[in-house]
Amino acid sequence: MRGAGRHLAAGESHRGANMIERKERKPYWRHTKWQMLASTVPFLVVIIVLPLYAESLNTEKFLGFPLGYFLSAHGIALIAILTVASFVNRQDAVDHWHGAHEDI
Amino acid sequence: MSLMPHSRLVNPRLGTYFGIFVSALSGLVLLLIIFEQLGAPDAALRWVMLIGPLLLYTAIAASVFTKDPLDFFVVGRRVPAGYTGLGIASSAMGATGIVAMTGVFFMIGFDALFIVVGGLAGFVLMAVMLAPFLRKFGAFTVPSYLGRRFNSVAVRILCAALVAVPMLLLLAAELRIGSFVAAWLVGQPQSLMVVLLVFCIVLGLVFGGMRSFAWSSSAQAIAAILALIVPVAIVAVMVTNFPLPQLTQGPLLRELVRNEAIQGLPIVDASSFAFMLPGDGMLPVAKRFTAPFGSVGPAAFVVAMLTVAAGVASAPWLLPRVTMTPGVYETRKALGWATVFFGLVMLTVASISVFMRDYLMDIVAVAAPTELPDWLRSLTELGLAQIDTRSTRLAFASFSFWRDAVFLSLPIAAGLPSVFVYFAAAGAVAAALVAAGAVVGALGNVIAEDVINGLSWEPLPSGSRVWVARIALIVVAILGGLIALLAPTDPLLLLLTCLVLTGSTLFSVLVLSIWWKRMNSFGAIAGLSSGFGVALVAMLAGSSIGLAGPLAGLLGIPAGALGAMLASLATPAPNRRILELVREMRIPGGEVIYDREMRLFRLKNRDR
Numbered sequence: 001m002r003g004a005g006r007h008l009a010a011g012e013s014h015r016g017a018n019m020i021e022r023k024e025r026k027p028y029w030r031h032t033k034w035q036m037l038a039s040t041v042p043f044l045v046v047i048i049v050l051p052l053y054a055e056s057l058n059t060e061k062f063l064g065f066p067l068g069y070f071l072s073a074h075g076i077a078l079i080a081i082l083t084v085a086s087f088v089n090r091q092d093a094v095d096h097w098h099g100a101h102e103d104i
Numbered sequence: 105m106s107l108m109p110h111s112r113l114v115n116p117r118l119g120t121y122f123g124i125f126v127s128a129l130s131g132l133v134l135l136l137i138i139f140e141q142l143g144a145p146d147a148a149l150r151w152v153m154l155i156g157p158l159l160l161y162t163a164i165a166a167s168v169f170t171k172d173p174l175d176f177f178v179v180g181r182r183v184p185a186g187y188t189g190l191g192i193a194s195s196a197m198g199a200t201g202i203v204a205m206t207g208v209f210f211m212i213g214f215d216a217l218f219i220v221v222g223g224l225a226g227f228v229l230m231a232v233m234l235a236p237f238l239r240k241f242g243a244f245t246v247p248s249y250l251g252r253r254f255n256s257v258a259v260r261i262l263c264a265a266l267v268a269v270p271m272l273l274l275l276a277a278e279l280r281i282g283s284f285v286a287a288w289l290v291g292q293p294q295s296l297m298v299v300l301l302v303f304c305i306v307l308g309l310v311f312g313g314m315r316s317f318a319w320s321s322s323a324q325a326i327a328a329i330l331a332l333i334v335p336v337a338i339v340a341v342m343v344t345n346f347p348l349p350q351l352t353q354g355p356l357l358r359e360l361v362r363n364e365a366i367q368g369l370p371i372v373d374a375s376s377f378a379f380m381l382p383g384d385g386m387l388p389v390a391k392r393f394t395a396p397f398g399s400v401g402p403a404a405f406v407v408a409m410l411t412v413a414a415g416v417a418s419a420p421w422l423l424p425r426v427t428m429t430p431g432v433y434e435t436r437k438a439l440g441w442a443t444v445f446f447g448l449v450m451l452t453v454a455s456i457s458v459f460m461r462d463y464l465m466d467i468v469a470v471a472a473p474t475e476l477p478d479w480l481r482s483l484t485e486l487g488l489a490q491i492d493t494r495s496t497r498l499a500f501a502s503f504s505f506w507r508d509a510v511f512l513s514l515p516i517a518a519g520l521p522s523v524f525v526y527f528a529a530a531g532a533v534a535a536a537l538v539a540a541g542a543v544v545g546a547l548g549n550v551i552a553e554d555v556i557n558g559l560s561w562e563p564l565p566s567g568s569r570v571w572v573a574r575i576a577l578i579v580v581a582i583l584g585g586l587i588a589l590l591a592p593t594d595p596l597l598l599l600l601t602c603l604v605l606t607g608s609t610l611f612s613v614l615v616l617s618i619w620w621k622r623m624n625s626f627g628a629i630a631g632l633s634s635g636f637g638v639a640l641v642a643m644l645a646g647s648s649i650g651l652a653g654p655l656a657g658l659l660g661i662p663a664g665a666l667g668a669m670l671a672s673l674a675t676p677a678p679n680r681r682i683l684e685l686v687r688e689m690r691i692p693g694g695e696v697i698y699d700r701e702m703r704l705f706r707l708k709n710r711d712r
Contacts, residue, residue: 020691029690033619039232047221048406054214054396064354066361069394072217073454074350077447080224084231084440091236092433100691102431 020100028098035094039087047076114184114430125160125323129330132156136523146522150290153526157327157534158304164323165308165316173563174699176313176570177244177549181696183428187322189441191538192425194325196223196416196446198274198539199281199532202332202453204596207507209457211382213393215400220450222409224443226416231439234417235426237618239435241689242427242698245546246420246610247554252698253617253689255682256625257559259632263610264554266636267420268547270605274421275543275584276591277598282536283588284508288486289529295589301533302585305541309548309577313570317545318428324534324541325445331531332449336456339518343462349455350448357393357458363465364392369500372398379404379652384594386490386504393461404655408600411657415603418610421539421546432692456514463517468498479517488513508595544584548577562705600654601643608639608660616668621686627672635664 020028054068062070095101136149170176183191197205201219208216243249246267251260283297290297308320340349344356372391374380378401382390391398397405416422429435467477476491483489488509492502505513511532515524552573553563563569613631616623639660643653651658688697 020693025687025691032690036232036619040229043228044225047225047409051217051221051396051405051409052402058394058396061354061358063351064356064358066358066394068396069214069357070354072214072396073220073451076221077224077443077451080228080443081440081447083228084436084443087228087232088433088436088440091436095433095692100693102433102693 020098024098024100028094028100031094031098032091035087035091039083039090043079043083046079050076114182118184118187121319122322122326125164126326126330128160129157129327133523133527136526137521140521140523147291149523150526153523153530154286154289154533157530161320161323161534161537162304162307165320166311168312168315168319170312170315171567171570173566173569174702175315176573177553178242178424179315179318179428181242181428182430183318183425185429185434185437186441187318188425188429188435188438189443190325190445191318191321191542192227192422192438193442193445193449194328194535194538195321195422195425195542196226196419196442196539197449197535198278198599199285199536200277200539200595200599202328202449202535203281203285203508203511203532204599205450206453206456206460206511207505207509208382208596209454210460210505210510211387211390211507212399213391213457214396215391215398215405216454218400218405218409219412220447220454222412223416223446223450225409225413226419227439227443227446229413229417230422230426231436231443233615234423234618235435235439236432236692237689238423239427239429239432240692240694240697242696244424244427244698245550245553246423246614247550247558248698250613250617250628251554251558252561252701253682253685254623254625254628254678256628259625259628260554261558262629262632264550264558266609266632267550267606269636270602270609271421271543271547271550272580272584272587273598273605274602275540275547275580276587276593277595277602278536278540278543279584279588280592280598281508281595282533282540285512285529285532285536288509288512289526289533298585298588301536301540302581304537305544306578306581308537308541309545309581310574313573313577314424314428314545314549317541318425321538321541324538328531328535328538329445329449331527331534332452332456335515335518335520335524335528336452336459338520338524339459339514340455342518343459349459350451353455353458356462360458360462360465361392361394363469364500367465367468367500370398371395374398374401374404376401376403377407377650377652377655379408379655381596381600381654382507384507384596386506388502388504389461389464389500393458404652407655407658411607411654411661412600412603414607414611414657414661415605417607418614419603419606420550420610421542424546424549425542453511457510460510460514460517463514464500464503468500468503479513479519483509483513483516540584544577544581548580549573551580552576561701563702597653604639604643604654604657604660605636607657608635608664610635610664611661612665613668616665616672618686618689620669620672621683622677623668623672624675624678624682626675627668630671631664631668634667635660638663 057068058066060067247263286297287294337347344352346352380399490504642656642659
């Protein structure tokens with residue numbers, strides 16, 4: 001039965017293929033919760049801890065910038081973009097795996 | 105009908121249309137540069153630079169008149185991810201995030217990063233925890249969503265009343281800073297410019313509601329970003345030979361920091377909870393640029409950053425935008441774009457302030473008080489800077505700058521043609537229009553949907569529903585204009601206060617309403633009111649508890665979460681229908697919940 005569910009989830013043109021199977025909802029939500037934690041917790045730890053060490057990092061340089069400032073400004077911006085990008089990619093994979101994705 | 109395939113289709117000519125807009129705008133700027141060289145009167149250039157783009161935005165807004173509620177409130181759910189992200193990022197910064205932030209970076213350097221990091225974190229939290237589920241739910245406003253999620257009219261109306269407060273504060277902030285720049289640009293009184301901006305905002309929304317606003321605000325956001333980036337890229341070519349100041353000014357910055365040390369600019373060590381942002385007015389440079397925690401202490405930095413993040417993530421003027429995309433996947437992508445645009449603009453703002461400090465350093469390090477450069481003299485004549493010439497030797501402390509004018513000073517300091525200064529000012533006005541328009545649209549919809557029609561789940565008939573929303577947004581715009589005229593307050597402080605109140609009131613309730621299905625309407629009421637109440641009391645108590653106003657989120661956000669959880673656990677669990685609703689909201693696939701509800705109402709009325 002699970003195999004059939006996967007097959008339907010992978011089928012593109014089947015009407016109603018987007019409807020997730022009832023018993024698949026719990027594993028889907030568990031998977032989604034882990035993905036949420038994986039996307040937010042490391043990011044929050046970095047943005048809280050990194051600026052606190054900026055002063056000692058400022059003695060190093062990168063691209064000419066004092067490293068602490070560079071990581072707190074450019075670095076965190078890059079980390080935020082990568083975090084959202086990886087979340088979009090991974091969560092979409094989770095949706096397809098459990099057949100919870102949209103049919104458009 | 106909402107499910108017709110054509111309404112899901114993204115307009116394939118959007119890129120062409122905005123290409124035409126960008127060409128028209130660049131053509132206008134280039135023409136004005138030519139006219140300036142030919143000796144056209146300065147006042148005419150200033151007026152054309154202000155009014156020309158405003159006419160373009162209004163034309164875009166007026167070209168999409170609409171009567172259909174789905175179009176009026178959520179643009180028929182067909183704004184692609186890139187434009188949604190652009191709109192969300194620029195509504196989150198507004199003109200305060202560009203103009204005031206440049207000044208704050210200039211004065212306190214590193215410490216200003218708490219707003220940047222907070223905004224970025226806000227988008228990450230919104231993308232992961234809130235936006236996809238609100239898109240699947242599809243309600244037009246945040247109070248509508250909470251009301252339906254908890255099946256409670258009380259939650260809906262309480263939420264509408266509480267979110268109106270921070271939204272009006274933000275509207276006043278954006279109108280004040282936008283009118284300040286516009287008044288400087290054309291030399292007219294600020295109150296007249298408030299009236300002009302309110303008029304433009306109403307014109308940008310009244311024809312097609314959010315549909316007009318989505319497209320005109322995309323144009324405004326593009327104009328604002330161009331006006332921000334083009335002058336600083338030109339300056340970067342002049343100074344570092346490469347038009348990417350965000351990445352190439354490293355050596356310049358290190359040189360600057362070394363010179364600051366030679367000039368004896370102090371390293372300040374603020375106490376842990378110190379929070380001293382530069383206010384609205386003439387101020388000297390406070391501390392070395394890259395040295396952290398001189399004006400904002402480390403603990404205050406973290407608290408303020410997380411507060412800004414919570415406020416941005418749950419902002420009721422940004423969240424309706426995420427329901428306008430063609431799908432849940434597009435909504436997630438839109439927040440990725442928002443992070444990109446926000447990061448780009450904020451790094452540019454930081455680089456403007458580094459260039460300005462560098463120009464100032466050139467004077468401090470070399471010149472005597474008698475041989476000041478022309479640009480500084482013209483800045484003082486314009487009333488944007490002050491020089492203390494009493495001492496014989498110039499130091500950093502001799503110069504004071506108007507915080508909100510540092511942004512406009514860079515093209516003047518670099519000796520660019522005046523049109524670039526006017527272009528930068530027009531961009532700031534555009535940014536103010538984006539943020540103020542987002543608030544007017546969202547709050548107008550809240551009043552029309554959740555207050556006027558708040559007691560009934562069934563919407564008004566399509567025609568009157570749209571007209572009520574039009575009148576509500578006009579009233580909100582006028583109210584915001586009156587507040588901006590009557591309460592002259594620092595826009596940056598207003599923005600931070602607004603984010604504290606929003607984060608404390610909404611963040612915990614919104615997150616828990618999705619991730620904790622046990623939460624019920626009592627929890628929502630307790631969470632909303634305890635978050636709002638504690639944040640408000642903490643801000644009013646302010647100095648007596650040793651916590652600066654913008655740090656009140658430290659108490660407000662946990663109070664909201666605690667209130668929501670305790671009240672939910674103390675009262676009965678939600679019924680099966682609500683649990684089923686929450687389970688459905690968590691699955692991206694399937695019909696939009698709100699659209700299905702509207703379809704069923706239509707079917708019911710047809711049978712009658």
